[in-house]
Amino acid sequence: MLNDSISYLKGVGPARADLLKTELGIFTYRQLIQHYPFRYVDKTRFHQIKDIVDDSEYVQLKGILRRLDTFGEGRKKRLVGRFRDSTGVIELVWFKGINWVQNMAVGMEYIVYGKPSIFNDRINIVHPEMDVVSPANTTNAITFDPVYSTTEKMLARKLDAKGMKRIIQALFKKIHPQRQLIPETLPPYILEEQDLIGRYTSLLGIHFPQNKAQLEAAKKRIKFEEFFFMQLRMLQTKYKNQTGVRSFIFNRIGDYFNGFYSNNLKFDLTGAQKRVLKEIRADMATGHQMNRLLQGDVGSGKTVVAFMSILIALDNGFQGALLAPTEILAQQHYVGLQEMAEGLDMNIAILTGTVKGKRRRELLADLAAGKIDLLVGTHALIEPTVIFKNLGLVVVDEQHRFGVVQRAKMWRKNDTHPPHILVMTATPIPRTLAMSAYGDLDVSVIDEMPPGRKPINTFHKYESQRLWVFGRMEEEIAKGHQVYVVYPLIEESEYEGLADVKDLMEGYASMERRFPKPQFQISVVHGRQKPADKEAEMQRFVRGETQIMMATTVIEVGVNVPNASIMVIENAERFGLAQLHQLRGRVGRGGGDAYCILMTGFKLSSDGRFRMQTMCDTTDGFKISEADLKLRGPGNIEGTQQSGILNFKLADIVQDVELLQAARNQAMLTLEEDPMLQQLKNQTLARQIKQTKQTHGFGRIS
Ligand code: ADP
């Protein structure tokens, strides 16, 4: 019956049925019943006129209509009623539908419902709902009235909120006698465990709650169900992956790992680093492929964790690979890892696009012969001509720079099994998102900074304070430190691409006047330079030959210059929170005091102000990403669009995070006990999973 067409419903008919199809995509009873109200009118209480202020929410009043007068002519014509209760008088105003309203009787008692606003300097209610006071609507009908979304075209056909309500009432009237036909989707043990009401009751309650408690119970049940099936599906996929894809068993910890640990490691690992290493070790020992995402803020020490994971691969007789998104980053890793590997009898090589000819041929031969233990490189590493002897672990740095397809190619580097995969990202993903979008991956988080790290002092400044900014820069340069000045990149078009170079070049001109040669040297880097020029300018800064680096966001990708102590961000309001946080992470790596200065215009949107404030208030990447999520909603956070996590009708991963956690825990419990959902008590779940198609697309990260 739930699949019946809505055109059979009383009060619908062919014309309205068509409208519901084209406007809202509602064809069946099932879809109509899931067209939930978007808000409710609290008709359980009456307000007093004396309490009304101009920005009051919707109010319900009971009183007497005292007068009705028309003012104006033609399109400006309006009808004004004076309405009185025992506490005061308020004006009711109509601009449309005047003929209908005029049927109302002065002197009658009415219930008035509407939103107060200011008109002609007076508080009044425009187009209120009016009901004659009768026993029916003062006693049993007192309720939370549902309000449904409608469209212009629907309004034209009298399918307003009230019309929708009538149709849905008719629907419930029809299905109520057969409500056993509306199947329960959650087994009794879960309803009991989670303290949830039944499905039919929740559907009735979400449309026609008798009181607040009923409404809350209905919402809870429906949201839980939405979260629960998403989690159940994702966790089951994850389970199948874990048991499905075989890979090498790394169960040995040997000379490489131990040698590094006792001789080369110059600091104590943080608790978070130890925990993550343990997780990785456990993964690689199972015989199933590791597919792990490692999140850690900039500077949290992901590299050493990656390196030690690679040492485990070496201890088990395998090779490792590390992919970086740019040549410069690959170089930096190469140098850094060689330092870490000192005295370890380990051959590290680097392969990038610039390695050519004989050197490249030799390198590839060594790699295939197993003479290279760790290959660091860029995209060049993905090419099919790059053949390993036995690749055991691939680490991918700065995950979001690589496409899924590129990563997948690394899988096929072995004839037998795919290598284990560790993907690292410095873009913190809020816990809530990680749970929903990446729920089917293993996620490790380094949520602790190495000791002694000082937070970066962050200031928000305007153009008028430019001299102060120059002063701070000069002080730092005098101490032998370096400075970044970053301009936003406008990517929309070629033409605008020129515009940001213009901003940058104008900035450069005034910077040169303030910091003249030969005492000061400035690097300039932007997207319209040839790669070789860009590279050369970067290298000058990395080597300390220039004190100031002026750039569009090209430096966003983790270039490491520990000597840099100030990050000036121009037009900071044009950057998102995640970008600002990434940029700020480029300074403060040398251990001393570091500064970030956010330059904006005076006029800022409230969003812009919030972003600047958040940056000044915290340096915690997870707090910043949570703020970003609140600001932009889950739909705009990278990687969420395809994941299907936005397909909820009611649930909201930000607002309802506790319910999300509860649903996830329940799904885990259920699957722990019965991974394939074969037990009798889980039959409903198995059926439900089969019926609803898979909506998320994050089966694999690589
Ligand atoms: P990221 O996570 O951004 O890649 P890195 O791995 O580059 O961070 O680490 C940043 C700096 O912190 C490096 O110089 C590294 O040697 C240092 N570091 C890492 N772990 C620790 C630790 N436990 N104690 C002290 N310093 C550490």
Ligand code: MG
């Ligand atoms: Mg790094």
